[in-house]
Amino acid sequence: MSFSRKPTFALRVLPLLVASLLAPALANAFAPFVVRDIQVNGIQRVDPGAVFASLPVKVGESFSEEQAADAIQRLYATGFFSDVQIDTGTNVLIVNVKERPTIASVSFNGMREFDAKNITNSLAQVGFGEGRVFDRSMLERAEFELKQQYLSKGKYGVEITPIITPLPRNRVGVSFDIFEGGLAKIKEIRIVGSEAFSQGDLLDQMELTTSGMMTWYTGTDKYSREKLEGDMERIRSYYLNRGFLEYSAEPPQVSISPDRKDIFITLTIHEGQPYTLNSVKLAGDLLGLEDKIQPLVQQKEGEVFSSDKTSGTVKAITDYLGGLGYAFANANPNPVLDRENHTADLTFYVDPGRRVYVRRIEVGGNVRTRDEVVRREMRQQEAAWYDSDAIKFSRDRVDRLGYFNEVDVNTKPVPGSPDQVDVNVAVQEKPTGLVNLGIGYGSTDKLMLSAGISQDNIFGSGNSLSLQVNTSKVNRAAVISHTNPFWTGDGISKTTSIYYRRTTPYQSNDGWGDYQNTAIGGGLNFGVPISEYDRVFMGVNFEHNKLSRLSPEYTPRAYQDYVNEYGEGTNTFIFNLGWSKDTRDSAIAPNKGSLTSLSADMGTVDLRYYMLRASHQHYIPLGRAYTLALNGAIDYGRSIGGKSFPVIKNVYAGGIGSVRGYEGASLGGRDTLTGDYLGGSRRMIANAQLYLPFPGASRDRTLRWFVFADAGKVDNTSGGCPMGRPDRVSEDPCGWKYAAGLGLSWESPLGPLQLSYGRALRAKEGDDKQAFQFQIGTAF
Structure with missing residues (x-):
């Protein structure tokens, strides 16, 4: 995004600087006078009120050369005008403007990788689209955004040429001629800094791969920034599951060959040392259920720290308390490290929160399907204590019906009633x-x-x-x-x-x-x-x-x-x-x-x-x-x-x-x-x-x-x-x-x-x- 901001900033600020320097020359030298009337010439689509609001003077007020320069700067800053001139005559302030053209249409030639409607919506989010004022700086930003979409798909050889066509009534049509080029594929993935585990073990954790016999089908050799971020997180989890609590990684380095056909990825990681647990404890408000909660702790003393077991323990505790009606229970793990001996003390701080019950179950999104078809699958009952297990079973049973593309079950606190929640079942029907x-x-x-x-x-x-x-x-x-x-x-x-x-x-x-x-x-x-x-x-x-x-x-x-x-x-x-x-x-x-x-x-x-x-x-x-x-x-x-x-x-x-x-x-x-x-x-x-x-x-x-x-x-x-x-x-x-x-x-x-x-x-x-x-x- 830094590439797009620099030209935008320069092209917007430069006219203001020029206007500031040349304002005295653009406005005929004049002595200050009291404005009897204000005339605006050249307005076609811009609301005249936008011009009057930008002027630092009103009828009946005194007007000077310094105010004329300020007015020119303000009018340029609106972005509506490509030229602004100020003149005076017989105590009348005359503002002559030339509006920038508006974009009448945006089209794409040669685009096959994306749906034109989706790309049009994406460009509108950066301020470029039909009905917007045409600005060269925004055109460059739109071109940059479009190129970024292709780079995210591994199309590093893409070439984009914008074509501007003048149209009547001060409008322009913008067409992007696109040569998508070939698909760049991952040639090599290197992991620097791995000592505890082999390159092969770490590469097995990644979704992205180099080209192979079946990558024509799986597409895993196509570079994607989102997939690479996911792979970095999987490698991180791999280390945390094996006790490397101080693991860290630098931002991945991605380079491309001169012919833009091969991509090279380098990951630099810092492993640290594995930590063994000295102790594993429970703390906080255990509700007198320590004998029930303790067996849910998967991490044991003397074991190497594991993020999966730690997360599993958190989930098991919150699910158990959720089944007892504590809908907002938390269990926060806190490892205290002894870096000299590479050991850690792990404590789970339990906060059950307030016990709640379900006031109502609401079903939404079902246009054709009757409410009763969904409700009869619910194992959570109204006016009963909240039960996370019953809600999970209910969600799975509704999903197994096969009538819906999506099933989302969530709870919402009842305003003013801290011990009540509503269960909302949102479904999206599919053709059955x-x-x-x-x-x-x-x-x-x-x-x-x-x-x-x-x-x-x-x-x-x-x-x-x-x-x-x-x-x-x-x-x-x-x-x-x-x-x-x-x-x-x-x-x-x-x-x-x-x-x-x-x-x-x-x-x-x-x-x-x-x-x-x-x-x-x-x-x-x-x-x-x-x-x-x-x-x-x-x-x-x-x-x-x-x-x-x-x-x-x-x-x-x-x-x-x-x-x-x-x-x-x-x-x-x-x-x-x-x-x-x-x-x-x-x-x-x-x-x-x-x-x-x-x-x-x-x-x-x-x-x-x-x-x-x-x-x-x-x-x-x-x-x-x-x-x-x-x-x-x-x-x-x-x-x-x-x-x-x-x-x-x-x-x-x-x-x-x-x-x-x-x-x-x-x-x-x-x-x-x-x-x-x-x-x-x-x-x-x-x-x-x-x-x-x-x-x-x-x-x-x-x-x-x-x-x-x-x-x-x-x-x-x-x-x-x-x-x-x-x-x-x-x-x-x-x-x-x-x-x-x-x-x-x-x-x-x-x-x-x-x-x-x-x-x-x-x-x-x-x-x-x-x-x-x-x-x-x-x-x-």
Whole structure:
């Protein structure tokens, strides 16, 4: 900004100095006289009152040469005029002015990096825009501001040429011709003064990087002043977390190569020495709760000082007191340093403040959504003691509705009532209607097409209604569903649905069977919340199954046996009961937490069977960028009433989602006539997966590569394992299968992308292996 102030100051002050020196010459020499009248010539847009207000004399007062010079200085200082002359005649003061032109328009040619409207608003903030007086100094300032915008984006080769076009009625049009030039990229980052930690460890803390294989996607090699400031703060936190309480850093030095293509960053830091804690104490007003607060202190005596643990302690104490109604509690850490021995005494001074309760809860910003939809998610109650935990839960529950782009919950003291606060819930609604068309491809299902229409917040009631259809080589489905998440006031949800599904054989490499199973049904299901993370599900579905395209030569033997036992068409009521618990920190790219589910389905009437399911996913963070994911799943089905388990309810495994390295759905028995995959009534899956940051994209958790180990088996609970056609018998299709390999996962704009390269371990004769597997898009 100093560059813009210097020319502005010079161009504004210089005319005043010149006016002061030349004022006697500009005004004809005259003896002082009493002003009988004042005339102003040359005014077009400026209010005459602005001229009269700048004159140091009024009608009836005496006027001298010194006052004439003062008047010229004042009129120039207004910035409205490019020329000012003062004349006298017959006791009349004559002021002749020439107005500066006004800016009629501001335009940009060749600008692609920014939105013209945003840049126009930015220039208006520095005093340059349509309707403003045109001033060369302000033009230079606008040009400087525009160039700074480009420099912040790494466009160091930008060239800006202003073009001034005179227009009628003393106006001008201003056009900026812009050559944006190439993007300067970070060539080198040097850290000077680091002794305790390696350059690599410190560079890993930074978001900015030098150019690499994936920086075309992440953009982390593009210089940004804001990002560099954030990186400096991350390095500072890195040192403070390791006890370097006297860490400091000089302003970063940024230079650019002569061709303006490469940027060099030098960071100079002063580490100091790490400090160990002699003592950690609590002080202040502890409300007699020292035995409750003391366990919240994460920092311990004898440990190296850690800013994360200190901040965590402050948050834990204030959250605990907030849960007791002390909305404005403070816990201030104060380390006292012993520089000679590099030790410190840390004291947390606790000030709970006054206990308060909530007077009212106000909901704002909801135009379409009814108040009750938001209020029923609130765990903080009106006229109850303030509870920070309840307010946090409330905010998360409102956000999880998916109806709002932003959810902000804040408290405001009630004027005149020091023991009361109001809770304000401000939301910004987003469109909740969605029409989607999708295309995906999988190594098993091949081409997948999907389409749907849904309304998650229909009529602002919080209810959802959707229609979804998809089709692939093996499966085709259409589902219409309606969900009322608050069917009862205490949060029991109700979902009604009708569906159509059509399946054809999962064929092995040499399979040739043919059939078609069509299922049409509908269901009613309920969800009962039993905690913030737990939910119990129960319901019933009616389903009609119909097998077609059957023939003794081409229909798999297992399906012919099924028809002989159950018939081509069956009617079934399926009762279900389940429980789930979700503590993951993200549903897209989790880093910690778990997801556990248990469920049981029981079929009655024509198909009498039960299927028990259990699964558990657990995510363990290993440092800032690594995550270990563990998964286990068991499915167990049996028939009821002496008949065999219905083959149309079999489960499958193999490929992405179960045991990679094997053909999709290939685990389990093979039909003895056609060789098609049959799956089984029991499935066991175990996976271990280590997520690693993708080179150049360590900050993007939606793009990660991984190494994995899989194990699984599919067999029949009633015993027996069909091993395929007599001319191609599989040695052990129902045994345990193992695989290991590596892969890539990416939440791409087209949908979730999974790539894996797996090697089947201890494979048996007849196993269908598939090393490279991929899937993009999701079918249901």
